[in-house]
Amino acid sequence: MVGGGPAGSAAALRLAQLGHDVCVLERKPFPRPHVGEALSGGVGAQLEFLGVAGEIERANFLRFDWSELSWSMDGFEHRPMNPNALTVDRALFDQILLNAARRAGVRTVQPAVARLAERVPPCWHIGAEANQESISIRARFVVDASGRAGFLPRQRIETSPRTLALYGYWRGAGLPMTPRIEAGAQQWYWGSPVPGGRYNAMVFLDPNMRRDRRATLQQRYRALIEASHLLAGASAAELKSDVLSCDATSFEDRQCFGDGFLKIGEAAFAIDPLSSSGVQAAIQSALAASIAVHTVLSKPEATPVARSFYAQHVRHAAAQHTAWAAQNYREHRRHSHEEFWRRRATASSAPDVPVRRDVSRQDWRKDSRVVISPDVEIQNAPCAVGDFVELRPVVSHRALSRPVAFICGLDLPAFLRTMPFASTISDLELALSPALSEQDIPRVLGWLFEHGLLQTDVSEAP
Numbered sequence: 001m002v003g004g005g006p007a008g009s010a011a012a013l014r015l016a017q018l019g020h021d022v023c024v025l026e027r028k029p030f031p032r033p034h035v036g037e038a039l040s041g042g043v044g045a046q047l048e049f050l051g052v053a054g055e056i057e058r059a060n061f062l063r064f065d066w067s068e069l070s071w072s073m074d075g076f077e078h079r080p081m082n083p084n085a086l087t088v089d090r091a092l093f094d095q096i097l098l099n100a101a102r103r104a105g106v107r108t109v110q111p112a113v114a115r116l117a118e119r120v121p122p123c124w125h126i127g128a129e130a131n132q133e134s135i136s137i138r139a140r141f142v143v144d145a146s147g148r149a150g151f152l153p154r155q156r157i158e159t160s161p162r163t164l165a166l167y168g169y170w171r172g173a174g175l176p177m178t179p180r181i182e183a184g185a186q187q188w189y190w191g192s193p194v195p196g197g198r199y200n201a202m203v204f205l206d207p208n209m210r211r212d213r214r215a216t217l218q219q220r221y222r223a224l225i226e227a228s229h230l231l232a233g234a235s236a237a238e239l240k241s242d243v244l245s246c247d248a249t250s251f252e253d254r255q256c257f258g259d260g261f262l263k264i265g266e267a268a269f270a271i272d273p274l275s276s277s278g279v280q281a282a283i284q285s286a287l288a289a290s291i292a293v294h295t296v297l298s299k300p301e302a303t304p305v306a307r308s309f310y311a312q313h314v315r316h317a318a319a320q321h322t323a324w325a326a327q328n329y330r331e332h333r334r335h336s337h338e339e340f341w342r343r344r345a346t347a348s349s350a351p352d353v354p355v356r357r358d359v360s361r362q363d364w365r366k367d368s369r370v371v372i373s374p375d376v377e378i379q380n381a382p383c384a385v386g387d388f389v390e391l392r393p394v395v396s397h398r399a400l401s402r403p404v405a406f407i408c409g410l411d412l413p414a415f416l417r418t419m420p421f422a423s424t425i426s427d428l429e430l431a432l433s434p435a436l437s438e439q440d441i442p443r444v445l446g447w448l449f450e451h452g453l454l455q456t457d458v459s460e461a462p
Contacts (some may be wrong), residue, residue: 001025001106001143002114002126005034006279007265008145009097011286011293013050016104018294018387023137025128026110027146030098031091035167035202035246037194038179038276039093041082046283052100059096062087062195067179070229072331076180085276087179089195109135114151117142119260141293144263145286148247148270152261159322160250160272161343164207166221167244169198172237182228183332186340190273191230198240201230204248204273206340218243248273250325252318257292257307264289269318272325272344281317288313288384295389302389309382309389316402366426369457373397376453378413381405393417399451407447408440422457 001012004026012022047053063086068076102108112130119125126137144152176199179192187205194200203224215223221243231237252269256262265282288310295306329344336342381394383405393413394403404412410432420427425445432441448454 001145002151003027003145003147003265003267004030004098004101004108004110005094005145005147005265005282006097007267007282007286008143009094009101010046010050010283011143011145011264011290012106013052013097013101013104014287014290015293016101016106017051018290020294020297021107022101022105023107023109023139024098024101025112025114025126025130025137026098026108027113029111031095034090034094035165035200035244036278037087037090037200038190038192039086039088040275040277040280041084042277042280043086043283044084046280046287049287050097050100052096055096055100056086056088056093059088059092061089061093062193064178064192067181068176070180070182072333074334076182076229081179087192087194092195114146117152117261122260124260140260141297142261143289143293144261144267145265147266150253150263150267152263152267153255154253155255156251156253158249158251159269159318160325161340162207163204163248163250163272165202165204165246165248165273166217166224167200167202167246168218168221168239169194169200169241170231170234170237171198171240172234174234175199175231175237176234180230182230183334184224184228185335185338187224188274189225189228189230190276199231199234199237201225203228209340217245250318250322252314256314257310262289262293262310268314271318271321274325274328275321277321281321285314285317291384291387291389294387299388305382305391306389309384312382312402320401366424368425369422370425370428370449370454371422371457372416372419373452373455375399376416378417379403395453397451397453399453408436408444410435410444416453428454 001008001022001024004024008024012024015022044053047056064081066078066080069079070076098108109130112128114126114128116127117124122140124139124142126139128135128137144150176191177193182189186209187203189203191199191201203221225231250270250272253263256268264285268285271278271281292306292310296303326345329341332341375397377396378393379396380391381403382389383392383394385392392405394405395412395416396403406412428445429441432444436444
């Protein structure tokens with residue numbers, strides 16, 4: 001494993017839990033500062049699965065009831081936040097994950113810089129430098145978790161216009177107590193309190209935007225912040241750090257899985273920061289990768305299926321996040337004519353977001369007859385089944401963002417294949433009762449109608 005950030009630590013931890021011997025090479029000593037403190041609510045389930053949720057909870061990271069958004073209209077409006085979302089000290093958060101991997105038996109070499117990788121089938125030979133000494137590691141499989149820098153050769157395509165992030169940490173009276181997001185003419189802003197009594201104020205802009213080339217990075221950053229309302233009301237705020245910059249361009253690596261290697265986190269793809277889901281996406285890629293690697297190492301004959309499974313995961317995640325970002329950029333109106341906004345609202349690789357139907361449970365009648373949509377297709381595809389990747393039937397439909405094999409534990413293809421033609425709602429409830437709880441039956445039926453997989457039998461119409 002090259003890289004010990006959230007993706008690398010999560011993958012190392014999970015592979016160790018699955019019984020594999022894992023070594024992590026991390027170039028920096030921990031704890032170390034890192035941007036990306038806002039974590040979306042989905043991270044909670046991932047941390048619970050990995051067994052570190054309790055330790056994260058005890059760290060007393062920040063939670064907010066709402067955020068302030070100035071995006072589609074003038075002025076800030078309150079938006080409720082996901083109660084599971086966190087704003088963390090990334091130095092501590094990353095340390096907790098890596099420590100959990102160590103406790104699971106993962107060996108770490110830190111700080112260590114991986115210099116080269118040579119494959120002599122069936123193994124890799126990794127050359128690295130640690131404590132001013134050269135070391136060599138022999139491995140059956142290499143996972144590149146080295147972030148945007150990348151360790152293995154890259155085949156990246158950008159999925160968004162070039163984006164630069166400038167940020168700095170502030171202190172002082174009057175700073176906002178909740179996260180703020182604001183749209184500017186040629187940029188957008190994000191700011192939030194972060195652990196330690198600081199406030200991170202960030203600007204996302206086009207790196208090619210016209211500017212005074214005589215201005216320093218700090219002068220440019222201050223001018224942009226002063227032009228916004230991000231720190232409005234904070235008359236005593238002072239910038240207490242250097243002004244830092246990082247690349248925030250979205251991309252996808254088209255060679256994310258190969259002979260004896262795989263890429264995760266931002267070594268595989270990077271998403272638009274607008275969603276604050278970068279850490280969640282990175283950990284999810286690590287979990288998907290762990291299943292794929294475990295399959296390859298335990299069942300070599302299933303390597304093609306595992307490779308297809310992970311490649312589809314990366315492709316779907318990158319495309320879905322691109323679509324979500326473009327949709328959110330399109331919601332901005334005030335400066336929508338500006339190039340910055342036009343280019344992001346029309347990202348070329350963004351697929352259409354599936355449209356769901358608004359179906360009310362009250363509209364169902366027990367004797368309503370329903371049929372399977374003619375747009376439903378059942379075909380074989382790679383799926384995660386337990387701890388392995390298998391080829392199994394899945395359901396596809398134009399309203400689904402990706403094929404589905406299970407919902408609430410129900411084998412969906414098997415259920416649809418055995419469903420009698422023109423069943424009533426009562427028939428379906430009875431058929432689902434052996435497999436689902438009383439609470440899950442209406443939830444699953446609602447999902448099937450909402451996504452258009454089931455529909456009212458038109459032959460009943462008067």
